[in-house]
Amino acid sequence: MARKRKELPEIHNVEITGVAAEGKSLARIKIRETDESPIVVFIPYGAPGDVVDLKIDRKKHNYAEAHISKIITPSADRIEAKCNSFGTCGGCKWQHLPYKLQLKHKRQQVVDALERIAKVELPEIRDTLGSCQEWGYRNKMEYTFSDKKWRSWDDIKSGKEFNDSGNALGFHIPGAFDKVLHIEKCHLQDKKGDEIRNFIYEYAESKGYSFYNIKNNFGLLRTLMLRIASTGQIMVCLTFGEENDNAIKDILGTIKNRFPEITSLLYVINKKLNDSIADQEVLSFSGPEYIEEEMEGLKFRINAKSFYQTNSVQAYELYKVARSFAGLDPHAINCADRKPLVYDLYTGTGTIANFVARQARQVIGIEYVEEAIEDAKLNARVNGLDNTLFYAGDMKDILTDEFVRKHGNPDVMIVDPPRAGMHEDVVKVILNASPEIIVYVSCNPATQARDLALLDAKYKVTAVQPVDMFPHTHHVENVVRLELRKQS
Numbered sequence: 001m002a003r004k005r006k007e008l009p010e011i012h013n014v015e016i017t018g019v020a021a022e023g024k025s026l027a028r029i030k031i032r033e034t035d036e037s038p039i040v041v042f043i044p045y046g047a048p049g050d051v052v053d054l055k056i057d058r059k060k061h062n063y064a065e066a067h068i069s070k071i072i073t074p075s076a077d078r079i080e081a082k083c084n085s086f087g088t089c090g091g092c093k094w095q096h097l098p099y100k101l102q103l104k105h106k107r108q109q110v111v112d113a114l115e116r117i118a119k120v121e122l123p124e125i126r127d128t129l130g131s132c133q134e135w136g137y138r139n140k141m142e143y144t145f146s147d148k149k150w151r152s153w154d155d156i157k158s159g160k161e162f163n164d165s166g167n168a169l170g171f172h173i174p175g176a177f178d179k180v181l182h183i184e185k186c187h188l189q190d191k192k193g194d195e196i197r198n199f200i201y202e203y204a205e206s207k208g209y210s211f212y213n214i215k216n217n218f219g220l221l222r223t224l225m226l227r228i229a230s231t232g233q234i235m236v237c238l239t240f241g242e243e244n245d246n247a248i249k250d251i252l253g254t255i256k257n258r259f260p261e262i263t264s265l266l267y268v269i270n271k272k273l274n275d276s277i278a279d280q281e282v283l284s285f286s287g288p289e290y291i292e293e294e295m296e297g298l299k300f301r302i303n304a305k306s307f308y309q310t311n312s313v314q315a316y317e318l319y320k321v322a323r324s325f326a327g328l329d330p331h332a333i334n335c336a337d338r339k340p341l342v343y344d345l346y347t348g349t350g351t352i353a354n355f356v357a358r359q360a361r362q363v364i365g366i367e368y369v370e371e372a373i374e375d376a377k378l379n380a381r382v383n384g385l386d387n388t389l390f391y392a393g394d395m396k397d398i399l400t401d402e403f404v405r406k407h408g409n410p411d412v413m414i415v416d417p418p419r420a421g422m423h424e425d426v427v428k429v430i431l432n433a434s435p436e437i438i439v440y441v442s443c444n445p446a447t448q449a450r451d452l453a454l455l456d457a458k459y460k461v462t463a464v465q466p467v468d469m470f471p472h473t474h475h476v477e478n479v480v481r482l483e484l485r486k487q488s
Contacts, residue, residue, distance in 0.1 A: 023093035023474030049075030092472040106476040117449035146180035230312040233291035325481035328359035340411035350376025421447030
């Protein structure tokens with residue numbers, strides 16, 4: 001007979017004392033009276049200074065996880081969340097914290113990672129560069145159609161009858177892959193996004209079109225992507241789970257008539273088990289297959305599969321920091337032999353490479369995703385840039401000592417790797433190439449810190465600038481400048 005687990009307790013009058021990783025808050029308490037010493041408890045949606053009752057959800061040897069069952073005394077810093085879905089959606093975990101305090105905690109995340117993991121000599125870490133737009137800053141949102149609308153436990157227990165269809169268009173509930181929270185208003189994108197999404201939902205409901213069932217892989221309407229560029233151009237890409245020409249033409253034609261301002265109306269027919277459209281054909285119903293972002297007169301074409309920083313305005317600030325750290329003065333003397341050779345590793349669609357190309361003798365970009373490199377080449381052509389070279393392939397296979405000998409030792413390296421950071425083989429080649437300056441842009445200060453420890457063999461960190469790309473979330477970008485140590 002299986003041994004029955006002990007019921008985890010509820011702890012009363014606990015003070016939340018800090019902010020932890022993944023947007024959670026923390027407290028240090030004894031779970032049971034018999035415990036020898038307090039352990040760290042991680043708590044979502046808490047604010048430092050809150051006094052709360054906690055229900056322990058999970059206990060490990062040296063930490064626990066809990067949720068707030070009651071707020072006894074709210075923190076003086078706690079504010080009312082703007083969104084009705086706060087606490088359920090899971091997308092903006094810091095809406096209850098003032099924005100200035102969010103920026104402070106993001107800087108602290110960077111400080112903690114670099115001091116505890118990198119353990120290298122550091123300059124004063126600058127205050128987080130905040131976003132001038134706290135709301136409506138996202139240029140891209142992705143939503144899911146589902147015939148399994150999420151209902152709260154309180155609603156279910158109430159026994160009330162639900163008169164709606166049970167269909168939803170919104171976000172997956174964390175921890176419940178087959179349930180979708182229906183969204184009527186999202187504050188992260190321009191209001192036009194709400195108008196388009198709500199219209200599509202209401203029209204589909206009125207016509208009785210089927211919403212996707214993830215468990216059984218059927219249903220006409222599957223996903224919706226909305227891109228609204230800083231230029232005002234709008235892309236709508238609908239994914240259908242069935243080939244139903246009449247219904248697809250009806251839906252897309254109705255959207256086009258209702259929103260003539262949509263620049264690019266696209267669709268995908270995806271009948272496979274996962275939602276990714278990376279391996280699917282994107283078809284144009286109306287308009288070109290791309291929209292354009294603009295930055296300092298440069299145009300960047302973005303298609304349905306392209307990666308582009310989702311905060312357009314703040315992306316410009318991030319790239320200006322990277323360019324400044326690289327010593328690439330936009331007002332540099334126009335003399336080719338005085339301009340540096342730049343390597344842009346993990347170049348993506350070449351946004352940074354093309355952004356700094358006018359201040360460089362040549363920029364060489366490397367990226368794993370072949371389609372992204374095609375976008376990078378296209379954007380270079382669109383902007384009349386003839387001093388860029390782009391290569392597709394695994395970074396550790398492309399960037400070798402031989403590659404550097406062939407293309408020249410870079411004066412500057414800009415690296416912007418994925419969350420996992422850089423492969424050790426890549427770090428070795430960078431150390432061998434010995435550029436005067438490395439600019440390391442990262443969305444994960446922990447793996448960035450690990451890599452800085454490796455680069456410390458030859459490089460000194462001379463500047464650190466956290467940048468907030470995603471207000472009301474715990475995510476932070478961090479830009480580090482490293483300079484080659486002078487040989488004694």
